[in-house]
């Protein structure tokens with residue numbers, strides 16, 4: 001083996017220590033975050049593209065930590081996945097999201113859908129299906145009001161277990177969507193063998209729909225393909241009015257993005273719900 005220079009070692013070691021220290025500190029904070037009640041859900045409206053009326057909300061996780069401030073999911077979900085902490089955290093998200101939708105029904109009289117993101121580690125946990133079904137039944141939500149958002153990457157593993165879990169959830173009446181559609185380099189064949197209800201077109205395609213003819217063609221093609229397979233389509237990352245005209249014209253069922261609303265804390269979301277028209 002090659003002899004490692006002393007100076008190189010001395011140069012790299014402190015950096016690595018710093019990184020792992022930060023990681024360990026975040027991990028230990030994350031271990032306590034559930035009992036300290038530091039997690040919160042924000043809700044982003046999903047609207048009917050034609051009317052602009054609210055039909056559902058996506059639950060988006062936030063971690064409000066006294067020393068780190070508001071931590072966004074991209075910063076802590078990878079570590080939660082690695083450590084397995086995503087399993088109890090994900091269970092909390094499911095319970096909290098179902099409960100919120102039931103509360104909105106009580107306070108506004110409206111039955112709206114609730115979408116929850118599921119990460120691969122959570123999905124592969126043997127208790128996953130019962131965790132989902134428990135959250136639904138203990139809150140009193142209708143099964144078809146819950147939609148689980150699953151990324152293409154997770155579906156790609158193509159295992160018998162994946163197919164079986166999706167089938168169980170579908171049989172129970174829970175809705176299933178493909179999140180970040182178009183980013184997974186995947187064969188499309190899974191769409192015909194798995195019981196999905198919805199495709200969410202990734203925001204990277206939606207964002208340039210007015211600037212790049214290729215993106216417009218892709219979005220149009222995805223909408224047509226989804227419809228011919230009996231799936232509904234949600235466009236993510238809608239930020240400008242011009243995009244809403246395009247999406248309407250192309251028959252995209254639902255839309256979500258900053259143009260309509262940013263993700264909102266529960267109370268602000270309830271206000272939004274009360275002041276917008278019902279379908």
Ligand code: C2E
Nearest residue numbers: 060061072073074093117118119237238239257258259263
């Ligand atoms: P995602 O599922 O693709 O969620 C959409 C993300 O796009 C959200 O970021 C949302 O705030 C953002 N967004 C919404 N509208 C717009 C827009 O018009 N323009 C742009 N540029 N962005 C928009 P957020 O909340 O930071 O979440 C990031 C990712 O973290 C999510 O991506 C999802 O993969 C993951 N995540 C969030 N909550 C959970 C959770 O409870 N469990 C799991 N496993 N993952 C979660």
Ligand code: CA
Nearest residue numbers: 058117149179
């Ligand atoms: Ca999502």
Ligand code: CA
Nearest residue numbers: 170175195197
């Ligand atoms: Ca289904």
Ligand code: CA
Nearest residue numbers: 179180200236
């Ligand atoms: Ca997405």
